[in-house]
Amino acid sequence: MTAMQKVVSEIRSFHLFLRILIVLVTAGLFAAIARFAFGLGATTNLNDVYPWGLWISFDVVTSVPLAAGAFVLGAIVHCFNIKKLEPLVRPAIVTGFLGYSLVCLGLLLDLGQPHRGWHVFAYPNLHSPMFEVALCVMSYTTVALLEFLAPVFEKFGFHLPLRFLRTLELPLIVLGAAIATLHQSTIGTFFLIAVDKLHNLWYNPILPLLFWISAVFTGMCIIIIEAVMVHRYLDQPDETDLLATLTRIIPWFLGIYLVLKIFALFYLSERPLFDRPVLTTLFAIEMIAGIIIPFIMFLHKRIRTDGVLQLRAAGLVVMFGLVLNRFNVSMFGMIQENQQIYYPSVIESIVTIGIIAAHILFFAVIARYFPIFEHHSEDANNAIEDGFHSTHEQVVPEKI
Amino acid sequence: MTNHWIDLKNSDCIMAIGCNPAENHPISFKWIEAAVDRGAKLISVDPRYTRTASKANIYASIRPGTDIAFLGGLINYALTKDLIHKEYVRDYTNASFIVNEGFNFKEGMFDHWDDREKAYDVKAWTYSADDSGKALRDGTLKHPRCVFQLLKKHYSRYDVDTVVKVTGTNKFDYLRVAETFCGTGQPGKVGTILYAMGITQSTHGVQNVRAVAMLQMLLGNMGIAGGGVNALRGESNVQGSTDYGLLFHTLPGYLPSPEYKDETLETAIARYFPKTKESKSTNWWQNGGKYMVSLLKAWWGENATAENDFCYNYLPRRNGNHSYLQIIKKMIEGKLEGLVCMGMNPAVGGPDSLRAREGLGNLKWLVTADLWETETSIFWKRPGANPKDIRTEVFMLPAAASMEKEGSISNSGRWTQWRYTAVEPLGNAKSDLWILDQFHHHIKNLYKKESGIFPDPIVKLAWNYGTGHEPDVHKVAKEINGYFTRDTEIVDKDKTLEFKKGDQVPSFVQLQDDGSTVSGCWIYSGSYTSKGNMMARRDPNDLPNGLGMYPGWAWSWPVNRRILYNRASVDKTGKPFDPKRPVIAWNASEKKWEGDVPDGGAPPVEDEKGVYPFIMVPEGVGRLFALTMKDGPFPEHYEPIESPMKNPLSKVQSNPCAEVGTNVTCDLNRFPCIGTTYRMTEHWQAGAMTRSLPWLVELVPDMFVEISQALANEKDIRNGDRVTVVTERGSIEGFALVTFRMQPFVVNGVSIEQVGMPWHFGYAGLATGDSANVLTSGAQSPSSSIPEFKAFLCNIFKGGKGA
Amino acid sequence: MSTERDLSNQRTFLIDLTKCTGCRACQVACKQWNQMEAEKTSFFEGEGYQNPATLSEYTLTTIQFKDYFHEGKNEFSFYKAMCMHCNDPACVSVCPVSAFIKTPEGPVIYDTKRCIGCRFCMIACPFGIPRYQWSKALPLVVKCNGCYSRVKEGLKPACAKACPTAIEYGGRQEMIDEAKRRLAVNPGRYMNRIYGLEEAGGTSVLYLSAVPFDDIGFRNVTRRPLPSRTWAALRFVPTAFITMGGSLAFISWLTHRKEKIRREKEMKEVERASQKGDRS
């Protein structure tokens, strides 16, 4: 059997859902090729009125906080040393890593001169939020990569680099968390320049802080969703009670967010606030469905400890609290009165769908081939225990 | 222009009537704005709300073709409200002259009308004179037959209510114009009138201009800084070309071209340059003979001698009208063998152009010398024409553009500025001078070889412009200035001046009628003297009076005078009427004038050697009553040939002297709207020069038609729709531009819509479109033969010609 | 981004719209000097003789026509849209590769060789000036560069040079004084406002108008320099980094120390237990 055939038969063995994903990803791939072949003008609905569209709004502004689970959980587990959550760390790291790689891809897609990406480091401009984010995203992706390498090395049983990585683990986590804090908030800083453009409902000087906080609780919600999903679809153990610990932390952040938001609205924002019905509605949905309701839900022990309800609450937060918020800030809230409306072109949409599909697909595939759900403390010897068709005999490292 | 562009800044009130300087003379606005900054008022009188109107303090809308009513109303307002400049009117115009019984005005007609000839006997209108032939005057201006009283009587009919009934102007606006402009009648206040095609392109265009001049004289605004009658000339060098005798009835320097009956030089001179009986009148034209002879010497050089009347009989002696339209008419009738269009595009520029385009097909040959392929040069493949049916042989000579050749150019202010070659001509384009030079050589040789009926005028032509590849333009300029053909002594007052053969003449004062001087265009003598090329001077210093005359910058005819009739800017003792703006002033102690070059060096009127200010007319004073106007001594309102209404002022509908032309109609059922044509900044004329420049095409890419909101609603037309405009002559298509800037006129209580359109489009070049001139008629003014481009009847429909 | 810089001598446009005749010499001169392609237009795009509709990758300046009826009077107004050459330009501050530079002479120029095409400048510009080459496969930003190549040589910008009436060009203070002078001597003629004096923290293009600025297409723009807004947040980046990193590091040190102690305790107990066992 040739390698090719191997791959094919392997893919045949995939769950139908995965195979659909593969199709979507390939579609996205072709769309992306088209974009480079014919240019942004021809393939997107972007124009001088809407220089930024779906790709920035979703692939960057939204994806980054969605990938925040990694640093949040990393910090919780390793820094606050809440060990029992550890089983969730690796999946989170993987999503983080995937998320960020795809963000980089999204950015490149959106640049008019992608081949000049390196200019950002050649001619840095410290005053540019874009520079800061670019820098962070790059370095964080590297960090995420290093973290991600752990399961990879395990799979192939590269022990020395593995140990080396292990010693690095904590510093990396800390570094990652710090960097993440910066760019998660700086994406908010992007829009501080859009005075007179971004509507007062969203424009306020603490936008960056709000972005960071929302990234944090979104990160945790993502983990919840992820855990529940893999439990259901990749038949991994049910982590509901583990998650309950998270759900106890989330409302705190939601609460702080709510307070700050209201404070900003009444003390830091320009007027008028509620002059545009559509925006007011969007804002209302974002706040009520995305923050207040989940906040209340998470306050109830019953919900906190019930898998399904956890999922619902978390889902709300992600869907409305975050996604809608990021779109409101980066798109809807920027639309001026009686200005033509932007909607993404087919190619833009296909690319974005492809990216989402890729995210899920790769996660599933990685989950399938790499040890990201084995639970064991850092000092466990995985060389033998690894369930996968593993390496030849090894020297067992003596216990500490 | 009696004044000049920069002088606009000195005005207190600028009335732009029948012109749109913001769009058609953009640079003039620099000086208009300068005046406005000083608090001057800008008035725009125009049927459309133009870009000029948008800058004006007062905008008055006017129905096309009714300017005499408008201006007559102002004259009446000034007279009845006693706003005129009395001293000026009494001493410097013919207001006090007594008119003989030959003149009378009844029901819209003057006396001495010859209905067969369709003309007045102009000679019947004269001053009453004493036995010596000197005109009788009444300094009190009370005499019932004095010009002033006749004027008053004539314009008493032009009361404000009648006027606005005719012009459709809003009464409130009209009164503001009247107060503001007539306010410049008092000494120390000055107003200027700018006009152009809105005034001239009419069957009574020349009378329009007369009305302007009369108003300015009554208000004492002639000869004054910031005043004057200022025609904003058109083509970049149209001033020069008219100065050099472009028109069929003039020779260079506005010398009359002889008519059939002027058999000898002597009789011609006697007829055209009469002596005057007025002791104090300079009557400069009495020198006409000298200029005529010097011109003949320039043309036939050595061959022109006293014995042979200086070759006077080589001059063609015309009978009748040979203006543009008559030529085209001949062409249409197949009576023209060939046509040379040098910098002209009649297929787009002339009225009733469908006929003209057909007419071109009757030519044996057509030569176009142009920068571009024009509608005229490709008339044989125009839309709808079948090249196979057209026999005309067409030659296209590529011409060099102004920046590709050296020479002089004269602007509206009579400044002649020397230009240098900036870039070499493209391809094998040649200067017009080169082209004409080649014509000359070949035609001369042909006549030499094959003789012909009357070869001498050509064969004996003097042509001393060097032997280079291209005629030496400096030699041409020197000949125009004039030089001595032999050593000469000239006694000038106290001193005698000596000149050697070949010396340049210092000015036309030295030109002689004995053949001792040559001058190609007397008004330009002084432009290229022994001191060198005056037109090339670039001294940026102004006179002490700070009026922006810049006497050391270029050169302006005559004799570098910057403001014509400037002797009228001072009182009889030589003191400026307006001390703030002294154009010239008499320095009694040194017995000389200071400031601008005075209109003749003689001392002020009061001095026993003093003379009257208006030196070009025998009377020496301005003519409120014109003796030689074909269509009457006073401008009288007549309707345009195609008019939407009966003339409310008299039973005479339109100018009785006008050439009506063919296929015109006043059928309001078929053509209920007024049509008018005009220019816009973004395009130039027939369009050859701009419709092929992408940057300009981008600004105005398509033919369009401007109409009012009301008309649009009535015809169910939306902005940007295709529409068709129809007249008796033809129909064209364009985009509808529905705008507030077009408003219907309420005349005699009824509302009449107008349809406005640029005439810049045609079928050649990058941006093509239908030509407005398909619609216009050949009706023309009796005195200037200009077509009535600005007022005709039309109708408009939604949809293209298909519809 | 310091606004304390002395700007009084920055080359500045004073565009007096009460003197603008809408002749569009500026628009054409700009295309000629910068050798910009003509746009394919049809009829007119907008009010009056408007063409092209707005600034674009081919057009750095346009005259914006307004043709309306107001209190029984016609209004036909012309507004020259172009880069404002802000004293403290948002475009300069947000560009990640410093492709925009505020020159000492005043013009804000753009370096085509650096741009990565992220279009942040377009989001940032409060006047909506930078345009993008949507027609190109590898697009760049396009914007009025204030004719820097001319200004460097002491010449006026092409549009200012071509303008017969409306554009003065000189030191910023000089232009401000001139504008104030005009407002003073001719109050009736003008709106009592100099657009650009404070907009976006002040610009090197100043406008005077006879009609309300909002009526003829001017944007209402904040007075405060925009970069100061983002900078207010970016200032904290290093601090945030250190505090976050530092605190996390400290916390984990604490928690892991606790952990270690716990473990050692456990060990000891285990040993003790085993010793006991030996005895028996």
Ligand SMILES: Nc1nc2c(c(=O)[nH]1)N[C@H]1C(S)=C(S)[C@@H](COP(=O)(O)OP(=O)(O)OC[C@H]3O[C@@H](n4cnc5c(=O)[nH]c(N)nc54)[C@H](O)[C@@H]3O)O[C@H]1N2
């Ligand atoms: N950009 C540009 N400039 C040009 C030219 C060009 O083609 N393009 N052409 C040049 C030439 S050759 C010439 S002759 C000049 C002509 O310069 P203008 O005379 O200014 O040009 P027009 O637009 O033909 O007419 C001026 C105005 O007269 C108005 N009008 C029409 N009928 C009447 C009327 O009965 N009474 C009054 N009071 N106004 C009326 C029209 O609405 C128009 O606004 O422009 C010269 N300058």
Ligand SMILES: Nc1nc2c(c(=O)[nH]1)N[C@H]1C(S)=C(S)[C@@H](COP(=O)(O)OP(=O)(O)OC[C@H]3O[C@@H](n4cnc5c(=O)[nH]c(N)nc54)[C@H](O)[C@@H]3O)O[C@H]1N2
């Ligand atoms: N309906 C309507 N018709 C009008 C008018 C109007 O107001 N309404 N206006 C009338 C007026 S005022 C005028 S002046 C006429 C103008 O009518 P035309 O003179 O027929 O029109 P232009 O386009 O000015 O023609 C000038 C030509 O000269 C060419 N040219 C430019 N420079 C040179 C040069 O150096 N040498 C040579 N050999 N050629 C050169 C140009 O390319 C252009 O083709 O149109 C008249 N027609």
Ligand code: SF4
């Ligand atoms: S086109 Fe030439 S002549 Fe006419 S206004 Fe402009 S500069 Fe003067």
Ligand code: SF4
């Ligand atoms: S106007 Fe916009 S593009 Fe121009 S300098 Fe200011 S911010 Fe930059």
Ligand code: SF4
């Ligand atoms: S598009 Fe180019 S110039 Fe604009 S911000 Fe991005 S890199 Fe800078």
Ligand code: SF4
């Ligand atoms: S300054 Fe230069 S680039 Fe800017 S609009 Fe004027 S001409 Fe165009």
Ligand code: SF4
């Ligand atoms: S050139 Fe001057 S007057 Fe003409 S449109 Fe431009 S700014 Fe206005």
Ligand SMILES: [Mo]
């Ligand atoms: Mo003309």
